[in-house]
Amino acid sequence: MSEVSWIAVDWGTTQLRAWALSAGGEVLQHAASARGMGSLAVDQFEGALLELIDGWLDARRVTEVVACGMVGARQGWREAPYAEVPCAPQAMTRVIRPQVSDTRMRVSIIPGLCQRAPADVLRGEETQLAGLLAQWPSYHGLVCLPGTHSKWAEVREGQVLGFQTFMTGELFALLSGQSVLRHGMQGDGPLDLPAFEEGLRAAAERPLLGALFGLRAEGLLEGLAPTAAWARLSGLLIGQELTGLPERWQGLPVCVIGDGEAAERYRLALATLSISARTLGAEQVTLAGLAAAYQHIRGGI
Secondary structure, three states, rough: OOOOOEEEEEEEEOOEEEEEOOEEEEEEEEEEEEEOHHHHOHHOOOOOOOHHHHHOOOOOOOEEEEEEEEHHHOOOOOOOOEOOOOEEOOOOHHEOOOOOOOEEEEEEEEEOOOEOOOOOOOOOHHHHHHHHHHHHOOOOEEEEOOOOEEEEEEEOOOOOEEEEEOOHHHHHHHHHOOHHHHHHHHOOOOOOOOHHHHHHHHHHHHHHHHHHOOOOOHHHHHOOHHHHHHHHHHHHHHHHHOOOOOHHHHOOOOOEEOHHHHHHHHHHHHOOOOOEEEEEEEHHHHHHHHHHHHHHHHOOO
């Protein structure tokens, strides 16, 4: 096996993922755990990281560990203050290096981005945006990053000009799992595409709050299938998100960064608006962004 040159880390609220990479960028090993930022005290971060990467470290030298995500939040290992847009996705002059007791590694945490008006913040997605630009330097358009809190960012000439967060995923989880709508919903199996598209159309035709309870009423009166109700709720919420995008973004090309069903739903939703979106895998783009950060750090050593 090739020698581990550096280690990439994506550390979110609920999950920690790490990759060992060669000097040529080949992924040599990958590991993950459920020890996300939200489950750790400040003095537990180094131990949680070493549980994954200890076997990749070499006592003869210091290995660079480059991390992005909620590890740099105020409640994380050490806060990496936000860089304010418009700016490059990764503010490498603001990288934070927490103290570590293990002399085999040096850890660098990439800061997130903030926006003053309207107020907004992101962490982790800045590295995906940097990964997109590493692969597509001349990209000018919108980037959609689906998730619990989906992000939309405008990128031009290597900079993030502005962005907006939507709590679509969190609202979907709350409504489908904890509200009165849960009695008539079931998310197992493939997406009911006609019901999803009906939800997208309804988002443009009816007030959201009324349309939501209509799902419950239609289940009681018309026997709306639980899988159809689940898909229609998803369409309603994503449709509302799309209608809430700023007018200045209309007409710009779109790139969706994500994997699996969530990214596919956004691609389908955009297609209903006659917007053809390019899709890139989240892990691929995250690693490209972490690699870009590592090259900056390596050049500054």
